[in-house]
Amino acid sequence: MNEVSTFNATGAEVQNPDTMPHSIEAEQQLLGAVLTNNDIYDRVASIITSSHFYDPVHARIYETAAARIAKNNLASPVTLKAFFEDDDGLKELGGPAYLARLAGAAISAFAVRDYAQMIYDLAIRRDLIALGRDISTKAAKVDIASEPKEQIVEAEQALYQLAEQGQTESGFQSFLKAVTDAVNVANAAYQREGGLAGVPTALVDLDEKLGGLHKSDLLILAGRPSMGKTSLATNIAFNIAKAYKRGTRPDGTEGAIDGGVVGFFSLEMSAEQLAGRILAEASEISSHKIRQGDMDESEFRRFVDAAKQLEACPLYIDDTAAIPISQLAARARRLKRIHGLDVLIVDYLQLVRGTSDNRVQEIGEISMGLKAIAKELDIPVIALSQLSRQVESREDKRPQLSDLRESGSIEQDADVVMFVYRGEYYHEREKPDDDSPNMAEWMEKGEKLHGKAEVIIGKQRHGPIGTVELSFTPEFTRFGNLVKPWQQGGGGDF
Template sequence: MATTRRKDRAERRPLVSSDVLLERQPPVDLEAERCVLGSILLKPDVCDELAMFLRGDDFYDDANRKLFTHMLEMHDSGKKIDITLLVDKLKSSGDLDGIGGLPFLAKISQAVPNAAHAVYYGQIVREKATYRSLIDASTSILRDAYEENCDAREMLSRAEQRVFSILDGRGSGSVSNIRDVLHDAMDRIDARMRGEHATGGVESMFTDLDALTGGLHNSELLILAARPSMGKTAFAMNIAENVAVQGGHPVLFISLEMSAIELVDRMLCSVARVNGHRLRNGTISNEDRMRLIEKANIISQAPLFIDDSPSRTVTEIAAAARRIRRREGRMGMIVIDYLQLIEPDNSNDPRQEQVAKIARRLKGLAREMEVPLLCLAQLNRQAEDSKDHRPRLSHLRESGAIEQDADVVMFVYREEYYEKNKEPKPGTEEHLKWEATMNEVRGKAEVIIGKQRHGPT
């Protein structure tokens, strides 16, 4: 009786080399790239729309990539974009001949009859770039797997990082009107209760702070810095809510750390005086919920806009602000949480230089938009090592340029945070003194003015 030997799995399924895949034409639409550039020449203001999601590296063709980058730089610096000025810029940078000279620019200028579909073409360019990024990431994963140069768990971690870094780099979040986020926030609150998963500026409305600073002045860069858990995000959100709700001024809140719905949860808890921990675990009372609904109805009418993309450059933040100003007719304030999470234009620069450039450009944005720009920042660990833990200008993390470019530097300090860890033995005189101190500082935060260019500290 004849027997059939079962072939080894590798013999039955020959593997396809990744090099074979690399020989294929990558996803690209050169016509869409040219249409984007032609649209900008016809209507430079579309740069604000395009900069929200499109970057120079998204262009496959080297000439198209260079031209788009130059156009964005011109628009971001407030310069007019036309053929003559573009030629001058390309000549000064030495790129004119490299992109194909005047014939190339003439071809671009005739790519589209109008700029009506600029965003549509830009989305095509972005989509093709995302496909190429996925191919690059997948190819690296394939080669690592073939070479078996690390254990499987580490390789899986690397693969995950490569794929998800594409999404992080795309800035997938969007600018949302507060009323849209509030609806989702209330749905989440209800689900938790059911046990389910789910002129010259503006006033901050904090009386003592406004008395000391004269309010938040237009064209000023204000830095609000603190160590973690000091409440700087909550304080910034309170200011944004005051300016938008009570003042009626449009506010753009750029949240690079927290999602829009997390911010709204915090805001609702603050204004409705609801315990945040109880809200998160769904144990709030019906009375709490009624207060939340009442405050949500009020806040939903406010011109407060939240961009919760985890990745934004200063150029993209500026584009978002310009769009809201055009739509609303004015802008009251910009808040960014927080500075060290803003993506640098050049990741190869030393970190201190990156932060210095970001701070400088934020000051420029405040001047361009003629609004106060409140940017949160982290402090270094030296603040923890000091005897009294009180923050100082020297504690600003990563760059002294932050202090230099800022008009106002404020620090949030909570003595309760440090005092609660000093509890002496119960029943002693020291414990009675400690209890008295805790009763005095509990629930209080101190705002320290570390620098004020035009006022006292």
């Protein structure tokens, strides 16, 4: 246990440069304090985890003590003894008696946060050294399969993880931690009004079906051209950004307590065009009128007020065309680090670039990359997708999973697959001649379809599939909540 550490208690460097930075004494003092007084654990739990301990035996002692304290059970040398009877590492240190020595040697409880911070800082230094060596080794090895640009992205990803989570890779985690995380998600849903575990889209029926947008989920929003994919995505982005409120979450961390920061990769439309769509929706003035400048004074005032309201929205747009998936990931990381990021939208998947020459493999690489971003940044990612033309050849033009274009991996990687369908669009193209006997029937059907859209949930890994009806106002390219027949007396669309 008395290894020579690279940094002594004062932070001065000592002789052996090959020994990784650590402080066995700080670890012993912290563990002793926790075993003596379990209330101390709450002071350090937000700073360190078991992975930050240099000595693996100390890491196991801390993890076991933390598990007992989390269940409101006593963690002391006596209660922990049973868990370490057969621990070979502890036997080398003197067996369960070492636990008693730890508790007996604890000097001061008031300095425990300083010890925790020291353990954390030394762990980060060790990770930085390991990361630096890894970067250096890869850079020195000239390999055609590992381009310098890719190495920079990998290094940035590892540094981002180290800055955000305090570790370069997560590795295996105990089932207890996974269960605790699951309970925290359920608790957040229980605490939130309306019972949503995810970020609300403000489209009530869709939220009810999905439970909001869940962290680490990849959601595919697919449809044929003119169905309104981009409109629905911008509506969701605006609704989330507009509702953004920052504060302390139930788990004690700082962040969005309502709504969220939205990142929008617009690969087809320019940022200006996208902002125009959002302004049309917010001001309730048709995008055609905005483009032509054909507004009266009251409309223009409404337009300016909407623009002022939008200025405060945390909605960030990147309109770089044909962006590689690695660059997209790097920019999303940077956005989260600088401004925060709660939801990412990509419009659309087929316009992102991969590295493969084979189109099916390239689409597979992109969909896997988007799912990886969702997991790494712990945010929902909504990716828009085109559908194949075979939809048009069917009598019922409602999309289905087999219509996803170019790769089955999109369906495989996605947690949720949604299709936008507007029957009104197809119905207008089937208009009979004015003197046709079918004209009355066509008009009657048109009235039923007018102003309505469907979001068909074709796959949902953690919930039901089915159809959600929404209202659609083409002039403002806006999707909204559809008033049900039993709500007719209580107001209009909201």
